[in-house]
Ligand SMILES: O=c1ccn([C@H]2C[C@H](O)[C@@H](COP(=O)(O)OP(=O)(O)OP(=O)(O)O)O2)c(=O)[nH]1
């Protein structure tokens with residue numbers, strides 16, 4: 001299933017978003033300029049492209065797992081949401097989560113991937129009481145944690161009402 005999307009290359013020296021393989025969900029976006037990210041630093045990086053998405057679609061700016069695993073670089077607001085009506089340049093707010101290394105990326109490096117999806121628009125109907133459900137208001141770890149979280153939870157750094165030492169698995 002494909003969808004036709006109008007694209008403007010604001011920087012003719014850079015490629016349009018590209019799917020690396022048939023069947024890929026994400027089309028890679030490149031950096032329009034060199035970027036240097038000090039440990040813990042975030043930088044908004046232009047990509048040199050703008051889109052006109054059809055109504056009923058949105059584009060989501062996802063991190064690349066290779067950058068995350070190798071360099072610790074992610075996207076602050078992952079996934080970023082590009083609205084159908086947005087005609088400006090798509091930008092990626094990169095974050096260097098590494099506390100030791102400065103990361104240098106070059107113009108043309110692939111920094112993120114764009115996932116195009118159909119989205120529903122909700123009509124919200126206000127009610128006094130919501131219908132019941134099996135989960136109810138349980139959340140935030142109500143089904144059990146995992147061993148690695150126990151210390152953080154004890155110190156109150158991870159939200160969660162109780163620490164469960166279960167053998168159910170994570
Ligand atoms: O990673 C992103 C996220 C958003 N955008 C653009 C497209 C999107 O349509 C617009 C607004 O994004 P969002 O709604 O997430 O930001 P906001 O802080 O709510 O801004 P606004 O008040 O303009 O909606 O910014 C990007 O280029 N990259």
Ligand SMILES: [Mg+2]
Nearest residue numbers: 081082083086
């Ligand atoms: Mg918004």
